[in-house]
Amino acid sequence: MAIQWFPGHMNKAKKELQERLGGIDVVIEMLDARLPASSANPMIAQIAKRKTSIKVLNKQDLADPAVTAIWLNWYRSHPGTSAIALDASEKSPSQRLIEACLDAAPNRGSVDKPLRVVICGIPNVGKSTLINSISGRRIAKTGNEPGITKGQQRIMLTDEIELFDTPGMLWPKIMVPQGGYNLAASGAVGRNAMDEEEVALELLAYLIRYYARELDARYNIGDIAGMQDWQVLEQIGRKRGGMLPGGRVNIQKASEIVLADFRSGAMGRLSLERPDEWKAWEKAAKEAAVIRLAEKEAARLEREARVAKAAKRR
Numbered sequence: 001m002a003i004q005w006f007p008g009h010m011n012k013a014k015k016e017l018q019e020r021l022g023g024i025d026v027v028i029e030m031l032d033a034r035l036p037a038s039s040a041n042p043m044i045a046q047i048a049k050r051k052t053s054i055k056v057l058n059k060q061d062l063a064d065p066a067v068t069a070i071w072l073n074w075y076r077s078h079p080g081t082s083a084i085a086l087d088a089s090e091k092s093p094s095q096r097l098i099e100a101c102l103d104a105a106p107n108r109g110s111v112d113k114p115l116r117v118v119i120c121g122i123p124n125v126g127k128s129t130l131i132n133s134i135s136g137r138r139i140a141k142t143g144n145e146p147g148i149t150k151g152q153q154r155i156m157l158t159d160e161i162e163l164f165d166t167p168g169m170l171w172p173k174i175m176v177p178q179g180g181y182n183l184a185a186s187g188a189v190g191r192n193a194m195d196e197e198e199v200a201l202e203l204l205a206y207l208i209r210y211y212a213r214e215l216d217a218r219y220n221i222g223d224i225a226g227m228q229d230w231q232v233l234e235q236i237g238r239k240r241g242g243m244l245p246g247g248r249v250n251i252q253k254a255s256e257i258v259l260a261d262f263r264s265g266a267m268g269r270l271s272l273e274r275p276d277e278w279k280a281w282e283k284a285a286k287e288a289a290v291i292r293l294a295e296k297e298a299a300r301l302e303r304e305a306r307v308a309k310a311a312k313r314r
Contacts, residue, residue, distance in 0.1 A: 123168030
C-alpha cells in the first residue's frame with residue numbers, strides 16, 4: 001500500500017511558501033525526532049535550497065536519545081545547515097530558537113535590520129505547540145488531527161526577529177515506502193489515507209528488531225524472539241482486551257492501541273530510522289522507480305507495436 005496524502009490546502013501552502021521565501025533569511029524546518037528523514041519535506045529542500053537552514057528535531061522526549069544524537073551530527077555535517085533538538089518540556093525553547101537563528105544569520109537581527117525567519121514542517125509535528133510556548137499565549141491552533149493550521153501567521157519572536165508560521169505540508173508523492181509508513185505511524189497522515197492495520201504491522205516489525213524489550217515492558221508479551229509482527233499484534237490485542245466473540249482478536253482495535261501508544265510515547269523513547277537505514281531505503285526506492293519507468297516504457301512500446309501491426313492487416 002502506497003501512503004499518499006496531499007489535501008488542497010497543502011498545495012496552497014506550498015505556493016505561499018514559494019512566494020514568501022524571497023524575503024526570508026533563515027528557513028526552519030521542524031522534523032519529528034523519531035523519524036527525521038521521513039518527516040523532511042523534499043519540496044521544502046528544493047524551493048529553499050539556497051537558504052540557510054535550521055533543522056529542529058522536535059518531540060525529542062519521545063525519541064531514542066542515542067539515535068537523536070546521530071541525526072543531529074548528521075544534519076550538522078551538511079554545509080549551511082544547523083540542527084537542534086526540542087520538546088514540549090523545554091523551559092526556554094524561544095531562547096534556544098533565537099540563538100540558533102542568530103548563529104545562522106549573524107549579520108542580521110537588529111531593530112533596523114530584522115531577521116526574517118519562516119518555520120515549516122509536516123502536519124502534526126508540534127509546530128503550533130512550539131509557537132504557543134514561545135509566544136506565551138495561544139496564537140496557533142493545536143490539535144491531535146493533522147492539518148489544523150490552514151494559513152500563514154506572523155509572530156514577532158523578538159523585536160529583532162520576525163517569524164512566519166506556515167501550515168503543515170506533506171508532498172504529492174511519497175517515494176520511500178518506509179517513510180510513508182513512518183509518517184502514518186506518527187500521525188502526520190489523515191486516517192482516510194492509510195490502513196491502520198498495515199501501518200501497525202510495519203511499525204511492530206521495526207520495533208521487534210530494535211525495541212523488543214520496550215514492547216514486552218508495555219504489553220507483557222514475554223520472549224518476542226522469533227515472533228512475527230502479526231503474532232505480536234494478536235498478543236497485544238489479547239493483553240489489552242481487543243477481543244471479539246468466539247475468542248477472535250479485534251485486529252483493528254489492537255492496531256489503534258499500538259499506534260496510539262507509539263504516538264503518545266507510552267512505549268518509551270523510540271526512533272524509527274537511522275541515517276544509514278534511510279540512505280538504503282532511499283536507494284532502493286530510486287532503483288524501484290527506475291524499474292517501474294522502464295516497465296511502463298516497455299508496455300507503451302508494446303502497445304504501439306500491436307497498434308501498428310493491426311493497422312497493416314487492414
